[in-house]
Amino acid sequence: xxxxxxxxxxxxxxxxxPGAPVTxxxxxxxxxxxxxxxxxxxxxxxxxxxxxxxxxxIALLWLTPTFGILVTSFRPGPAIQSSGWWTAFAPPWHFxxxxxxxVLTSQGIGHAFLNSLIIAIPGTILPTLVAAFxxxxxxxxxxxxxxxxxxxxxxxxxxPIQMTLIPVxxxxxxxxxxxxxxxxxxxxxxxxxxxxxxxxxxxxxxxPADLFESARVDGASHWRIFTRILxxxxxxxxxxxxxxxxIWVWNDLLVALIYxxxxxxxAPLTVTVANLVNSFGTNSYEVLTAAAFxxxxxxxxxxxxxxxxxxxxxLAGSVKG
Amino acid sequence: xxTVAGGADQSADxxxxxxxxxxxxxxxxxxxxxxxxxxxxxxGPAVFFAVVYLIYPVLDTIWLSLQNETxxxxxxxxxxxxxxxxxxxxxxxxxxxxxxxxxxIVTVFAGLVIAVLVDRVRIESVAKAAIFIPMxxxxxxxxxxxxxxxxxxxxxxxxxxxxxxxxxxxxAQPQAWLVNASVDNFALILVYVWVWTGFCMVIxxxxxxxxxxxxxxxxxxxxxxxxxxxFRITIPMISSTLTVVAxxxxxxxLKIFDIIYVMTGGNFHTNVIAVEYYQQLxxxxxxxxxxxxxxxxxxxxxxxxxxxxxxxxMEVQR
Numbered sequence: 001x002x003x004x005x006x007x008x009x010x011x012x013x014x015x016x017x018p019g020a021p022v023t024x025x026x027x028x029x030x031x032x033x034x035x036x037x038x039x040x041x042x043x044x045x046x047x048x049x050x051x052x053x054x055x056x057x058i059a060l061l062w063l064t065p066t067f068g069i070l071v072t073s074f075r076p077g078p079a080i081q082s083s084g085w086w087t088a089f090a091p092p093w094h095f096x097x098x099x100x101x102x103v104l105t106s107q108g109i110g111h112a113f114l115n116s117l118i119i120a121i122p123g124t125i126l127p128t129l130v131a132a133f134x135x136x137x138x139x140x141x142x143x144x145x146x147x148x149x150x151x152x153x154x155x156x157x158x159x160p161i162q163m164t165l166i167p168v169x170x171x172x173x174x175x176x177x178x179x180x181x182x183x184x185x186x187x188x189x190x191x192x193x194x195x196x197x198x199x200x201x202x203x204x205x206x207x208p209a210d211l212f213e214s215a216r217v218d219g220a221s222h223w224r225i226f227t228r229i230l231x232x233x234x235x236x237x238x239x240x241x242x243x244x245x246x247i248w249v250w251n252d253l254l255v256a257l258i259y260x261x262x263x264x265x266x267a268p269l270t271v272t273v274a275n276l277v278n279s280f281g282t283n284s285y286e287v288l289t290a291a292a293f294x295x296x297x298x299x300x301x302x303x304x305x306x307x308x309x310x311x312x313x314x315l316a317g318s319v320k321g
Numbered sequence: 322x323x324t325v326a327g328g329a330d331q332s333a334d335x336x337x338x339x340x341x342x343x344x345x346x347x348x349x350x351x352x353x354x355x356x357x358x359x360x361x362x363x364x365g366p367a368v369f370f371a372v373v374y375l376i377y378p379v380l381d382t383i384w385l386s387l388q389n390e391t392x393x394x395x396x397x398x399x400x401x402x403x404x405x406x407x408x409x410x411x412x413x414x415x416x417x418x419x420x421x422x423x424x425x426i427v428t429v430f431a432g433l434v435i436a437v438l439v440d441r442v443r444i445e446s447v448a449k450a451a452i453f454i455p456m457x458x459x460x461x462x463x464x465x466x467x468x469x470x471x472x473x474x475x476x477x478x479x480x481x482x483x484x485x486x487x488x489x490x491x492x493a494q495p496q497a498w499l500v501n502a503s504v505d506n507f508a509l510i511l512v513y514v515w516v517w518t519g520f521c522m523v524i525x526x527x528x529x530x531x532x533x534x535x536x537x538x539x540x541x542x543x544x545x546x547x548x549x550x551x552f553r554i555t556i557p558m559i560s561s562t563l564t565v566v567a568x569x570x571x572x573x574x575l576k577i578f579d580i581i582y583v584m585t586g587g588n589f590h591t592n593v594i595a596v597e598y599y600q601q602l603x604x605x606x607x608x609x610x611x612x613x614x615x616x617x618x619x620x621x622x623x624x625x626x627x628x629x630x631x632x633x634x635m636e637v638q639r
Contacts, residue, residue: 048441048442051438051441051442052442052443052444054438055438055439055442055448056444056448058435058438059447059448059451059452060451062451062452062454062455062519063451064483065466065467065469066454066455066466068469068470068483069465069466069469072469080481081479081481082479082481083479084479084481084482084483085469085481086483086486130366130367130370131367133363133364133366134363134364134366134367134368136363137360141360141363142360143357143360143361143364144357146360146364147634147637149364149368151630151633151634152371152376153367153368153371154629154633155626155629155630156371156375156376156379157629158572158622158625158629159375159379159619159622160575160576160595160615160618160619160622161576162595162615162618163379163382163615163619164374164375164378164379164382165378165602166378166381166382166602166608166612167377167378167381167382167385168374168378171373186370186374187374190370190371190373190374191374191375193367193370193371193375194371197367198633222359250459251458251461251462252459253459253460253461253578253579253582253583254579254595261603269461270459270461273461273462274464274583277464277468277583277584278586285469285472285481288465288468288469289465291465292461292465292466293462295459295461295462296457296459296462299457299458299459300454300457300458303454303456303457310457311453
């Protein structure tokens with residue numbers, strides 16, 4: 001984890017708010033401060049240690065529930081039912097990977113993992129492409145109704161997704177898209193669009209105009225400008241967007257539930273885990289915890305490896321409908 | 322966070338946006354119309370998706386909400402009348418209101434408190450990461466995690482849920498957190514708070530860091546206490562950020578679905594609009610009431626939509 005990720009501004013992609021966190025604690029501040037009397041320094045030290053302790057307790061409290069299911073997922077079933085996960089650290093130590101083997105082979109979690117990938121990868125690439133083309137047109141082309149169309153699309157940002165489900169579902173029934181991967185890719189493309197267009201247009205239109213002007217003077221086509229100049233310059237924005245969209249699609253339950261409803265073969269992890277909760281109730285935590293942890297693994301890996309883009313993407317996109 | 326993103330940080334973008342005109346200014350009439358059609362080629366796919374999946378369905382849903390369960394007959398406001406008179410549906414609305422109010426207040430408040438606390442310690446980024454982690458976890462995953470926390474066993478049985486284990490350790494009776502109607506809504510809201518506090522904290526923390534140190538120093542020189550600095554300077558200076566964060570929570574909470582769907586299925590008096598909508602749709606096949614329920618959600622976001630569009634418009638035109 002890089003230390004600066006969370007200290008950096010919340011603004012989405014690079015364009016820092018003016019004067020955001022330039023308040024780096026300078027070393028100068030320490031030396032310039034006059035030496036305080038001994039007693040005062042002691043109180044200051046105790047209060048800062050107490051504060052540190054409070055922060056550590058809060059952080060541990062936040063981690064405990066997740067840690068609980070991680071530990072539980074490695075315990076044998078009978079032990080889970082007969083004692084709390086926190087007792088697992090006292091002897092006898094019973095840890096096992098059977099739960100994982102079990103859910104991957106007999107509970108269909110392996111298959112669901114694949115489905116999640118099959119859904120999330122095109123469900124990320126498609127909206128990013130469609131939005132990038134549109135955002136280029138909205139920021140560097142001129143055509144009648146441009147601003148109106150842009151506003152109409154981004155106005156959809158806050159519309160609850162439920163507003164759209166019934167009409168789209170009946171449309172899907174007419175054209176046989178229900179239960180298909182194609183249907184769900186297209187749906188995610190549409191639902192990801194308002195935010196993607198908004199984010200990319202903001203980024204694209206902030207790029208210096210001279211760049212595009214000189215390229216045009218040199219006779220470059222829009223396509224050439226788009227692929228050779230714009231996309232390479234927009235890597236940070238695209239990375240944040242792609243990570244946000246991927247996590248959003250990966251963690252989505254509702255869209256998959258609605259559009260894949262009748263087809264369990266295509267169900268992603270979220271739907272499969274939700275079904276396991278329904279069918280096992282709470283009597284089978286060896287299955288539920290292992291399954292849930294597998295469903296969380298990829299987002300967590302992305303979180304820890306690409307934290308900077310992850311945080312920016314999440315912050316930039318959280319009002320998505 | 323589109324609402325934040327559009328704030329101060331966009332001002333620099335606008336000068337660039339203004340220059341577009343010069344770049345694409347048409348030389349003659351023929352050039353214009355060619356450019357025009359060409360632009361539609363670029364924006365066309367996005368327009369297609371927006372119209373087919375978003376704009377048309379929203380209008381259609383409003384229309385469906387005025388028709389009967391099979392959408393075969395116009396019934397006016399009958400579905401809305403049903404929602405506001407049926408005791409079960411009224412409870413759904415009440416629960417959603419509880420989620421909205423409590424969920425927003427608690428997440429924003431916890432986010433603010435934690436942001437202020439971590440701002441003063443050296444382990445800031447590690448602590449923030451720990452609290453932000455749940456944002457990577459789906460609500461389904463969070464529901465399994467908290468299902469174990471809330472796991473109930475009758476008194477005398479081994480307690481594997483951490484809450485009941487603590488309660489029984491101190492001699493109290495174990496609670497059925499997700500069944501007992503006096504606590505279950507709060508138990509579910511806590512799951513949301515656990516997931517989203519990290520988000521509020523990170524945004525508020527960035528706002529705190531943007532407060533010029535001179536202002537705080539000056540107040541301190543004048544003898545202001547830490548508390549009055551907090552309430553008279555810090556809070557007013559981050560009030561717009563707090564509004565944005567609270568707005569984001571409201572939008573999320575209005576359509577909250579996954580947690581309730583997975584953890585209680587809307588049973589035991591925990592149902593909310595989005596889950597009731599799903600049930601009206603798939604269990605009762607009542608398209609009219611289902612549509613009317615989500616139109617109520619839409620009415621909830623219209624003020625936010627209005628302010629957003631006004632702000633986006635200023636950004637576009639400036």
